Amino acid sequence: MRLFSIFLLLYSFIFWAACNETIQKDALQGYWQIDKVTQANETFVPATGNIQFDHYTLVAMGKGYRKKLSPSLGETLITSRDRSDFTLESQRDSWQLHFQTPWDEWYEKIIRLDSQELVLEHNNKRYYYKRKNLTDGRP
Secondary structure (H helix, E strand, O other), X not given: OHXXXXXXXXXXXXXXXXXXXXXXXXXXXXXXXXXXXXXXXXXXXXXXXXXXXXXXXXXXXXXXXXXXXXXOOOOOEEEOOOOEEEEEEEEOOEEEXXXXXXOOEEEEEEEEEOOOEEEEEEOOEEEEEEEEOOOOOOO
């Protein structure tokens, strides 16, 4: 019986550690291109002529902002004037981006984040992003 209790305790610890997996917070920084959006067994892929990028900037411990960028005809990126400030927050067994603008407030749950992939969930939709390395300012 004692061996069973030790096994159960060890199994519980491993399960707890897997559920509380930390994310690579620094991997959020940079350019991301939306690959697809899923909702209720449907998949939506952006039109090829409508490329947009999200740029995440981390400015302090757990704080940052997101800006939208679009390619222009001259092969440079046009940045929107607006930015969405966020705080990276741990909620139980997940991480969320808590956005606040003068007009609205919302959360986006981080499903996956590593150096090449970002998956966010908001309003029953999943947004799949892939990393874009835009070092020279061109897509």
